[in-house]
Amino acid sequence: MLLVEPQTHTALPSNRAEWLDRHLARVCILSELTAIQFRNAEEKYHAVGDWLAADGSSLAVFAPEVYPQGSMLLGTTVRPYGQSEYDLDLVCQLHWCAQQPPLTIYDWVHQRMAANETYLEMLEKLKRCLRLNYAGSFHLDILPACPNDRIGNGSIIVPDRKLECWKHSNPKGFAAWFLEQCRLRDQLAERMLKASVEPLPSAVPSEYKFPLQRIVQLMKRHRDIYFSGGRDIARSVILTTLAGRFYGGQRSLSLALEGVLDGIHFAMEATPTVPRVENPTHPGEDFADTWDQAKYERFKSYIRNFRTELKALLYPSLTEQRMGLEKSTERLGHLFGSDRVNDAIRIEANELNERRNGGKLGIAAGGVLTAISQAGSAAVPRNQFFGR
Amino acid sequence: MNRIKTIGIRDQAAWVRSRNPGFHCDVTGGLLTCRGRLQPGPMNATYEVVIQYRVGTWPKVYVPGDQLRPLEPGGKIPHTYAPTEPCLFYPSRTSWRSDMKLSHTIIPWLSLWLTFYEMWRATGEWHGGGISHGAVKELEPAA
Numbered sequence: 336m337l338l339v340e341p342q343t344h345t346a347l348p349s350n351r352a353e354w355l356d357r358h359l360a361r362v363c364i365l366s367e368l369t370a371i372q373f374r375n376a377e378e379k380y381h382a383v384g385d386w387l388a389a390d391g392s393s394l395a396v397f398a399p400e401v402y403p404q405g406s407m408l409l410g411t412t413v414r415p416y417g418q419s420e421y422d423l424d425l426v427c428q429l430h431w432c433a434q435q436p437p438l439t440i441y442d443w444v445h446q447r448m449a450a451n452e453t454y455l456e457m458l459e460k461l462k463r464c465l466r467l468n469y470a471g472s473f474h475l476d477i478l479p480a481c482p483n484d485r486i487g488n489g490s491i492i493v494p495d496r497k498l499e500c501w502k503h504s505n506p507k508g509f510a511a512w513f514l515e516q517c518r519l520r521d522q523l524a525e526r527m528l529k530a531s532v533e534p535l536p537s538a539v540p541s542e543y544k545f546p547l548q549r550i551v552q553l554m555k556r557h558r559d560i561y562f563s564g565g566r567d568i569a570r571s572v573i574l575t576t577l578a579g580r581f582y583g584g585q586r587s588l589s590l591a592l593e594g595v596l597d598g599i600h601f602a603m604e605a606t607p608t609v610p611r612v613e614n615p616t617h618p619g620e621d622f623a624d625t626w627d628q629a630k631y632e633r634f635k636s637y638i639r640n641f642r643t644e645l646k647a648l649l650y651p652s653l654t655e656q657r658m659g660l661e662k663s664t665e666r667l668g669h670l671f672g673s674d675r676v677n678d679a680i681r682i683e684a685n686e687l688n689e690r691r692n693g694g695k696l697g698i699a700a701g702g703v704l705t706a707i708s709q710a711g712s713a714a715v716p717r718n719q720f721f722g723r
Numbered sequence: 724m725n726r727i728k729t730i731g732i733r734d735q736a737a738w739v740r741s742r743n744p745g746f747h748c749d750v751t752g753g754l755l756t757c758r759g760r761l762q763p764g765p766m767n768a769t770y771e772v773v774i775q776y777r778v779g780t781w782p783k784v785y786v787p788g789d790q791l792r793p794l795e796p797g798g799k800i801p802h803t804y805a806p807t808e809p810c811l812f813y814p815s816r817t818s819w820r821s822d823m824k825l826s827h828t829i830i831p832w833l834s835l836w837l838t839f840y841e842m843w844r845a846t847g848e849w850h851g852g853g854i855s856h857g858a859v860k861e862l863e864p865a866a
Contacts, residue, residue, distance in 0.1 A: 350765050659768035664845035677846040684842055684850030691835070698831035700742060702761035704838065713742070715831040718818060720802040720839075720853030722810035 346706045351649055355589035361679035362671050363544070363552045366413045368421060368473075376407070376473055380425050383467070383477065386451055387427060387444070394447050397429035401477070404506030409513050409575065410544060411551040416559035416672065421473040424464075426506060428491055432481040437463075437494035437501055444479045463494045480504070490617075508616035509572075516579035517545035546591045547582045551575050553592060554641070557670050561637045567630045569637065573612050573622050580615070589649060596642040603635050644670050692717065729821040732778055739774070742826040753777055757825070763834040767841055774829055778821060781814055782829050791840065794847060801849040802836065809836045813854045 348354035368376065384401030387394050405424040406412040414421055427444055445465055448454045459466040464478040481501070483490035489507035494500075554574045562568040581598030585591035603610070609631045614620035626634070644666050647655065655662045660680075667676045690696040690706070697712030699705045705712045730738075732755050736748040739757045746759030755776045762769040770790055776782040785807050793800050802810050811832040812818040819828060839851030 348765055354764070354766050657768050659844070660766045660841040661844045663766055677848070680842055680846050681848070681850060684839070687835075687838065688850070688852065696831075696835075698742075698827075698834060700744065702743060702759075702763065702830050702834045704763050704831070704834050713827050713831075715835070716823075716828055718811060718828070718832045718835075719813040720810060720836060720851050721813045722802040722804060722853070 347704060349705075351651075352587050352589050355648060356587050358667065358676075358679050358683070359553060359588050359592070360544075360549060361682050362556070362667075362675050363413075363549050365675050365678050365682075366552060366556055366671075368407075368412045372421075372472060373407075376421075376423055376475070379467075379469065380423075380475060383425070383427075383448075383454075383475070386454070387447055392447055394429065394443060397432055399444075400428045400430075401425055402428070402507075404478075404510075406555075406571065408506060408510045409551070410548045411555065411571075411575065413552050413555045413559070416556075416563075419471060420469075423473050423475050425475055425477045426480050426491065426493075427477050428480045428482065430482060433484065433492060433501070435481075437479075438498045440479045440481065441465075441494060441498055444477070448477075463496060463498055503617060503620065505614075505616050509614070512615045513547075513575060513579050516582055517547040519582075519584060546585070546588045547578060549588050550582065550592050550595055551578050553671070554578060554595075556672070556675075557641050558637065560670070560672055561640065562633075567633055569634050570622060573634075576612055576615060576622060589645070593642075593645055593649060596638060596645060599638050600642050603638065641670065691715065727820055727822045729778060730824060732776070735776060735825050738824045738826040739830070743830065755825075761830070761834055761837060763838045763841075767837065770837055772833060774825060774833075776825060776829075781819065782825055784809055784811060784829060784833050786837075792844070794844070800840070801843060802851070802853050809833065809840070810853075811836055 348357060380401050380403065384399065386392070387399040387401065389395065392399075402408075402425065403423065404426050407423045407425075412421055412423070429440065429444075432440055441463070445458075445460065448458055448465060448467075454467060457468045457470075459468060461476065464476045467475045467477070469475070478493055480491040480493045483492045483503060483505075486503075486505075488505070489511075490503065490505045492501035493504045495502045551571075551574060555571055558569055558571075558574060577599050578595050581595045581602075582591060583594040583598075585594055609626050609628055610623065611621040612623040614622060623631075648663055648666055651662070664673075664676055664680065687696070687704075694714055694717075695707045696715045697705045697707040698715055699712050704715075707714050732750055732753060736750055736755055736757070739746050739748050743759055746757050748755060748757040750756075755774075757774040759772060760769050761772050768790075770786055771788070773785040773787060774782060775785070786809065787807050791800055791803070791806060791809075793806070800806060804810055811829060836851065839849060842851075843849045
């Protein structure tokens with residue numbers, strides 16, 4: 336399935352960074368929830384929230400509230416490599432419940448969900464969350480939670496992996512920090528955000544994306560390929576935190592990504608032993624607390640590899656430049672998977688053909704293809720390539 | 724029917740040179756030969772190209788040497804007459820006429836062809852469209 340790019344460019348890219356910006360954005364668009372899927376998922380989780388809070392629900396007294404966390408809240412969804420279904424994480428937050436053991440809360444939510452015939456059929460009990468399987472499109476993982484009144488500010492407690500005790504979490508706080516990083520140094524983006532999205536962190540549909548959101552998507556996509564499903568795969572929250580910390584606000588996606596990878600690379604090269612990756616909204620919590628030296632080295636080599644490939648794409652050797660698009664596509668394929676990259680090339684070709692058929696393709700001195708609006712360009716008449 | 728105002732060979736050469744300052748053009752015995760380099764876009768290689776044209780014939784373009792390569796040895800490159808000769812247009816009286824400037828048709832079409840050629844090299848798919856050989860008989864050039 337091909338998707339239309341929401342952004343329309345009047346000019347053709349005039350340098351490698353500009354070409355990469357568009358190509359990378361296409362790779363992201365091909366990997367994320369479409370606007371329709373996004374709204375569909377939203378409707379589904381609102382319905383879950385309504386069911387849990389409905390009159391007659393055993394949970395109604397706890398005023399349950401269902402909201403997205405993780406990539407759906409951050410606008411950084413990426414379809415898992417080689418799969419067609421997205422993982423979407425939701426919080427089912429109850430109130431006045433922090434005195435109960437996690438297992439009890441988990442069971443209450445499960446009982447209420449199972450009382451609905453539709454949900455019962457697609458409900459699955461996972462270790463600490465409940466999963467609703469919408470076959471072929473996504474699954475919703477619902478994590479029961481209670482407010483953390485000691486800290487407040489959107490803080491919650493969630494069951495630990497074994498449902499034995501409560502653990503601190505703050506998905507809303509983390510999203511607020513992330514969106515702040517997105518806007519931090521981007522004046523134009525800030526204006527756009529004010530005009531289009533409420534100031535509070537809210538789930539961001541795919542049409543509106545900041546470079547930092549795209550960077551996280553690209554890092555996740557390359558991570559999925561680099562670690563190829565291994566057990567030591569780097570957590571998304573680590574990628575998101577590091578990207579947010581080292582993002583410099585460059586307007587160009589490819590140059591901003593280069594800046595992030597440079598930042599992480601140099602920081603890690605200067606840190607031989609396993610570092611802490613602190614939760615920016617909850618100092619003291621280390622996202623990398625499961626890293627040992629081997630996992631850390633693996634993460635460093637993932638960053639090093641990503642950075643080397645991106646630099647070669649932006650600043651190719653003369654030999655590589657002579658090999659043209661073929662070599663760049665090969666490198667992009669290593670980074671993000673050749674299927675996705677070939678689809679992105681197909682979209683680029685479609686755009687070029689639209690310009691061509693609409694009389695909007697021009698040629699500048701030296702035979703460089705350009706947009707007809709560009710000064711000094713002459714319109715290219717239509718032609719039909721001949722021959723087998 | 725309107726008569727076509729054929730552009731003379733020296734005017735064709737002048738247009739090519741003024742639109743493409745790096746090109747060298749030469750007219751010998753009514754045959755125009757233009758040589759130059761084309762890089763269609765920032766990600767593309769730079770190609771040495773040759774354009775030959777004589778009033779009353781179809782313009783021909785060559786990408787000499789082994790600059791163009793099939794996907795496997797002995798394979799076919801789409802939309803070519805020969806491994807060094809792209810087919811830029813369907814030879815009919817409406818697609819190219821002698822009142823058209825080489826600089827405004829043949830050269831941009833070659834840039835486009837090279838763009839699609841590189842996409843084909845990269846992905847194995849030809850996205851440039853076109854008409855197949857065999858479906859039509861060779862037609863007389865429009866002069």
